[in-house]
Amino acid sequence: MITYFLTSVLMLLSYSSITFSNEIPDYIKLCSRNDPKVNECVRNTVHNMRPYLKNGIKELNVPAMEPLYIGDLNILDGGSAGISVKAKKLNIYGASNFEIKKIKSSNNAKRFDFELNLPSLHGEGNYEMNGQILALPLKGNGPFTGNFTNFYAYVKIIFDVENVNDVEKMSLKELRVKIRTGTGSIHLQNLFNGDKALGDVVNETINKNFELFTNEVIVPIERALEKKFSAITSNVVGSFTYDQLFPA
Numbered sequence: 001m002i003t004y005f006l007t008s009v010l011m012l013l014s015y016s017s018i019t020f021s022n023e024i025p026d027y028i029k030l031c032s033r034n035d036p037k038v039n040e041c042v043r044n045t046v047h048n049m050r051p052y053l054k055n056g057i058k059e060l061n062v063p064a065m066e067p068l069y070i071g072d073l074n075i076l077d078g079g080s081a082g083i084s085v086k087a088k089k090l091n092i093y094g095a096s097n098f099e100i101k102k103i104k105s106s107n108n109a110k111r112f113d114f115e116l117n118l119p120s121l122h123g124e125g126n127y128e129m130n131g132q133i134l135a136l137p138l139k140g141n142g143p144f145t146g147n148f149t150n151f152y153a154y155v156k157i158i159f160d161v162e163n164v165n166d167v168e169k170m171s172l173k174e175l176r177v178k179i180r181t182g183t184g185s186i187h188l189q190n191l192f193n194g195d196k197a198l199g200d201v202v203n204e205t206i207n208k209n210f211e212l213f214t215n216e217v218i219v220p221i222e223r224a225l226e227k228k229f230s231a232i233t234s235n236v237v238g239s240f241t242y243d244q245l246f247p248a
């Protein structure tokens with residue numbers, strides 16, 4: 001999520017220096033890489049943009065953040081436990097209500113480390129579960145919903161700057177997402193083809209062990225977010241120069 005809005009900031013900053021040079025929208029404040037308070041500056045810029053990120057910014061190809069579409073994911077892969085879990089058409093609501101708790105830029109705005117709080121997320125999609133626990137077949141597919149409170153995202157973004165024909169071009173070198181889970185609850189509908197007693201046992205087991213469970217399933221979500229935002233970030237920074245994105 002953080003990468004999503006950082007990307008959007010980069011898009012907007014760069015777009016504005018090319019197209020809007022006389023007319024930067026008042027919700028975007030450019031941040032100089034030499035500003036001793038560059039961290040505060042980027043934090044304010046990003047916070048002020050939240051309402052715009054929520055709906056997306058069409059002319060810049062920034063997709064709406066509400067909902068944040070994750071798509072299909074392999075959550076568990078069979079493996080030693082013999083249980084496979086897939087999520088389909090996963091959508092996350094509430095991501096645009098993030099708050100930047102910490103931000104650290106280094107190496108002249110070529111590296112950013114963010115810590116964000118996500119006070120309240122809601123997820124919706126479909127799941128497919130297949131496997132066995134002890135002698136019990138664990139099976140079902142159908143809709144699921146989840147509420148997630150007080151999650152944190154830690155994001156590291158590193159850019160490369162390379163001199164090409166006297167122009168300093170930027171590219172994405174590394175983008176990492178780590179999520180620290182909070183509390184919450186998940187409902188899987190139609191477990192065991194709707195057998196209520198068995199379904200309730202599994203639901204209850206998941207929710208009693210929510211932290212354990214989410215720490216397992218969060219890893220493929222982190223990788224999916226990295227992939228999604230790396231592609232966008234690479235496209236965007238590849239089109240602009242370092243000076244346009246982070247003026248001296």
Ligand SMILES: *[C@@H]1O[C@H](CO)[C@@H](O)[C@H](O)[C@H]1NC(C)=O
Pocket residue numbers: 145146147185186187
């Ligand atoms: C999520 O929260 C909503 C609103 O408080 C509630 O109606 C719903 O049952 C909750 N869902 C889960 C999976 O806990």
Ligand SMILES: *[C@@H]1O[C@H](CO)[C@@H](O)[C@H](O)[C@H]1NC(C)=O
Pocket residue numbers: 186187188189190191194195196199200203204
């Ligand atoms: C658990 O699963 C059952 C069966 O699919 C569902 O009807 C029920 O609402 C769920 N209960 C809880 C507490 O999540």
